[in-house]
Structures are given as structure tokens and as C-alpha cells.
Amino acid sequence: MRSIWVNGKENRKSLGHRDRELATRQGYELLSALLANELAFSEESLTLGMLRDLYVKSPRHLAKKAGTRKHDESKLKRVVTFLGPSRNVVSLSESDVQRFVTARRVGEKELEGVKAGKTVQNRTIEADLMLLLAALNWSVRERSANGRRLLRENPLIGVKLPRERNPRRPVLSHAEYVKVLGAASSVHRLLELALILAEGTGRRISAWRNLTWDDVDLPGASIRWRAEFDKKGYEQIVPMSRPVAKALRAVRKLQAAIGAAPVFPAPKDSSRPCDRHLLDNWLRRAFKNAEVALPMGGLWHTLRRKWATERKGYPIKDVAAAGGWRDERTILTSYQQVDADTVKRVVLHPTQRLSGAK
Structure with missing residues (x-):
């Protein structure tokens, strides 16, 4: 147990264990953090612990969806705990970033919420550090009650984060899709619909698995994609194709x-939507039954990339609107893939011939 005094009243909190030595060490760590925060206030500076606490309470962070907030808070906590909650923010440097990168890549046991020894790729490490950068950038723009900026400048500005040189972005071919679709009914009757919706709308699994029949306008041949289940919080009504409507x-x-x-x-509670992990398992079984190799580094998203790639040639703004993207650059860099047929057409069939200079 530990005692916290609020307005002169004692409030006891459980530490979650009975290890006296660990409890003593945690007590000293808490005292050290409190003293560091007090010193930071007196010097008008900011510790990492203070930055984390302020950022997770900010309107910018609270505007995110609940699931996103939870994941982002765990990532930020992992970085802050590793670097030290009592660490003065202005003392951060590129060396600190490199220390975290090295530790995260090999799965050091000191890292918060990480299985010891589990290695990860650069993309995972980048995602953790991006939260720290987001909090730092936010603090530069935020002001305290007396009008002073929380942080004068981002100490990590210009520091390069690890990037995947060859990121895995598999895309399912149409022939593979047809084979998997043919095996869907042998797994579960809803899997066939799931595949047709994923392939025919290009939407994320979180969007289509949470659809209700109120969202489906069969006479009008359209679907309402609700903001609460969209990654970017974007609501729109989009036409549906004939196979999807059927x-x-x-x-x-x-x-x-x-x-x-x-x-x-859901099979066990029809008032709730299917769990995404159940849908994942169904799809893996369909791949196996269809004797199609499971894509490395992707599952349902291979269909989202298929949808985007098959619509190359349409105006990118319209592709983004139809598929639920807010950022056109994301489609070009992460979803639309190079394919041999299109490359061949580019080489053999120029869209125009330039006339001589006038």
C-alpha cells in the first residue's frame, strides 16, 4: 500500500504486490519524481512525467477515439518510463532516441509492456517515438496559465527516427481472392459477406464489421460509414457495388x-458485432482451405490495398473519398502498389505525343 494525501486527507492505493523491497524502491522513485517536478516548476521547466500527464489530459489527445487513446498512452508511457519520468525535457538528445531504439529492437526487459527478448521492426519503434514527438510538439504550442510556453522548443527537432527500408505491404490478387471467397462458406456463412464487403468497399475491418442494418440503404444502393468506427472520425454515405448489394x-x-x-x-451474442480476432481466425482458415499462401505482414488489409490498386487511373481525390481516406498521400505511398500490367501499358501506350516547339 502507499498513502497519498489530498487536501489533508489520506488516500491509500494498492501497489499490486507484497514485495517490501520493491515497495521501498518504488517509494523512492515516486519521491524522486515529485521532487523533480517541484524543481521543474520552480525553474519553469518541464519533466517527461509532467509532459506525459499534461498531454494525455489535453483536448488534442482526448479528441482521439477511445481505442486510439489507450494505445497511444501505453506507447508514450513506455518511452517516458525508459528515459525517466523525472528527466528534464530540454536535456533530451539524439543519443536518448538511439538508446531507446536499441533497447526496443531487442526487447529489453526494462521496457514497459514489452515481452522480454521479443524483437520488433523499425515501424514499431517509430510508432512509439512518434508519440513522444507529438507530445513535444504539442507542448511547444501550449501555454500555461501565466502565458508562458510549456516548452520553448522541441529538443528532438531534426532527429531522424528509424524507418522500414522495405516495408511489407502485401496485396491480394484477384485470382487469390476468388479462391479464398470460394472456401469462405466452409468456414462460416458470415465470412463470405465479410470478404465481399472488404473487397468491394475497400474499407477497414473496424468500419464494415460494425455496420448495422440502419447503415445499409438497399433501395438507394448506398452505405453510411459512421464516424465512430472510422480511423479518422470521418462519416460519409457512399454508393455500393452490385455484388455488395446482392x-x-x-x-x-x-x-x-x-x-x-x-x-x-457475434455467434454467442447477436446484439453485438463479431470480434475482429474471430474474423481474423475465420479468414486464416479460409486461406488454408483454399490452399492459398497466407500473406506475410497482412490479412484483411491486403484487400484494402487490392481495392486501391485496382482503381489506379481514377482521380486520387475520388479514390480517397470512396475508400475512406483523408490523406491522399497515404494511398500513394502505402496502398496503391506497382503492378506489371500497368507498367507495361505506361511503356507501350503513351497518353499523348508532344508536338514541336512553336
Whole structure:
């Protein structure tokens, strides 16, 4: 137990263990952090612990979806705990970033929420450090009650983060999709609809698995994609293709469902949508039954990349709007893939011939 005094009243908190030696060490660590924060206030500076606490309470962070907030807070906590909550922010340097990169890559046991010895790629390390940079950039723009900036400048500005040189972005071919779709019904009746929706709309799994029948307008041939299940919080109504409409109509007739009932009801609780891990497992089984190799580094997202790649040639703004992207650059760098047929057409069929200079 540890005692915290608030307004003269004692409030005891459990440490979650009975190790006296560990409790003593944690007590000294807490005291050290409190003293560091007090010193930082007197010097009008900022510790990493203070930065973390202020950032997670900021409107910028609270505007994120609940799941995103949880993941971001765990990443930021991991970096801050490693570098030291009592560390003065202005003392951070490129060497600190490199220390974290080295430790995170090999899975050092001191890291918060990391399985000891588990190695990770650069993309995972970058994601952790991006949260620290986001908090630092936020603190530069934020002011205290007396009008002083929380941080005069970002001490890590210009520091390069690790990047994947050859990121895995697998895309499913149409022939592979057809084979997996053919094996879907042998796994579960909802998997066939899931595949048709994922391939026919290009949407993320979080968007289509949370659809309700209220979102589906079969007479109008459109789907409402709700902001609460969109990664960027973007709500829109988008037309649906004939194969998607046909599949939805068949399932709706089978379910005899309307209104707020989920399109993908969970097997054990029809009032809730299917868990994404269950859908993942179903898809893995379909790959196996279809004798199609499971993509390395991707599952449902291979269909999102398929959708984007098959629509090269359309105006990028329209592709982004139809598929639910807010950032056109993301489609070009992470989703639309180079394919041999398009490269061949580019080489053999120029769109125009230049006339001579006038």
C-alpha cells in the first residue's frame, strides 16, 4: 500500500504486490519524481512525467477515439518510463532516441509492456517515438496559465527516427481472392459477406464489421460509414457495388434483421458485432482451405490495398473519398502498389505525343 494525501486527507492505493523491497524502491522513485517536478516548476521547466500527464489530459489527445487513446498512452508511457519520468525535457538528445531504439529492437526487459527478448521492426519503434514527438510538439504550442510556453522548443527537432527500408505491404490478387471467397462458406456463412464487403468497399475491418442494418440503404444502393468506427472520425454515405448489394440483400433475408441489429452478429451474442480476432481466425482458415499462401505482414488489409490498386487511373481525390481516406498521400505511398500490367501499358501506350516547339 502507499498513502497519498489530498487536501489533508489520506488516500491509500494498492501497489499490486507484497514485495517490501520493491515497495521501498518504488517509494523512492515516486519521491524522486515529485521532487523533480517541484524543481521543474520552480525553474519553469518541464519533466517527461509532467509532459506525459499534461498531454494525455489535453483536448488534442482526448479528441482521439477511445481505442486510439489507450494505445497511444501505453506507447508514450513506455518511452517516458525508459528515459525517466523525472528527466528534464530540454536535456533530451539524439543519443536518448538511439538508446531507446536499441533497447526496443531487442526487447529489453526494462521496457514497459514489452515481452522480454521479443524483437520488433523499425515501424514499431517509430510508432512509439512518434508519440513522444507529438507530445513535444504539442507542448511547444501550449501555454500555461501565466502565458508562458510549456516548452520553448522541441529538443528532438531534426532527429531522424528509424524507418522500414522495405516495408511489407502485401496485396491480394484477384485470382487469390476468388479462391479464398470460394472456401469462405466452409468456414462460416458470415465470412463470405465479410470478404465481399472488404473487397468491394475497400474499407477497414473496424468500419464494415460494425455496420448495422440502419447503415445499409438497399433501395438507394448506398452505405453510411459512421464516424465512430472510422480511423479518422470521418462519416460519409457512399454508393455500393452490385455484388455488395446482392450479398447484403441475401444475408438480410436470412437474418430477418432490421434497424440497429449488427450486419455481422457475434455467434454467442447477436446484439453485438463479431470480434475482429474471430474474423481474423475465420479468414486464416479460409486461406488454408483454399490452399492459398497466407500473406506475410497482412490479412484483411491486403484487400484494402487490392481495392486501391485496382482503381489506379481514377482521380486520387475520388479514390480517397470512396475508400475512406483523408490523406491522399497515404494511398500513394502505402496502398496503391506497382503492378506489371500497368507498367507495361505506361511503356507501350503513351497518353499523348508532344508536338514541336512553336
